Amino acid sequence: MMETSYKKKLIKKHTPHSRVLRDCTLAFLFGGAICTLGELLYMLYSYIGFDSEKSGMLVTVSLIFLGALVTALGFFDNIARYSGAGTLVPVTGFANAVTSEAMDSRSEGLVTGIGVKIFNVAGPVILYGILSGVLYGIIYYVYTLIQRGSFF
């Protein structure tokens, strides 16, 4: 009796888990590979002679270009089916969200279609990123005032 319920529990636990393990492993490999590609690009841009700030920006822009292009060519979803969060969490995922929303809404017009829906995923990301930044800015500003002794 106890054994069967234990077995049931075990089966219940393991069936989805093997899928989870597979998904997570693939996400790990793809995510790691994209970051490694980013690092290699960073090395390349530094080697060419850009400073670290510009190289970092160029890496982001390059990966956004790559993500957008792969999306436009229609390969992104096929890759994302396996890679999951591996292609979502890097900036490629952001580029994919922007590009695919824009492409999907093209038929709805330039303003109410692309213009509105291009922000479907980018909007929340930008909004909450900026809001977090403002919150940090307020805290940091108050902190600098206290540091200078001009707050109280």
Added chain:
Amino acid sequence: MDIIYTLLPVFVFGGLISFIAQLFIDLTAVTPARILVFTVCLGVLLYAIGVYEPLYNMFGAGISVPLTGFGAAIGKGVRSAVDEKGAIGILTGGLSASSSGITAALLLGFIFAILFKTRSKRM
């Protein structure tokens, strides 16, 4: 051989962030869009508490290529704008620092939407 020592930590850390995100997607009902929002806010937080910079020095693109890097850029931009311009920096810093990424994504998204007619579904 040196390059492997540089790239391995990048691979492992970048992979780890994706791994954790995938775990959340599989085990909870959280949508990809929420993961992106959360990752950006996490980046701002990590920068604000001073954890991002040391992690970046160790893992480079492993933490800057995921959207945590986007969030950290916002945090860094706000901080240096406040240092430079005072209170107005709270309003100008974030978007200035993230402008290249946002503009590139919007520009390319728009151009590709005009050029390519194939329908592509969001994942």
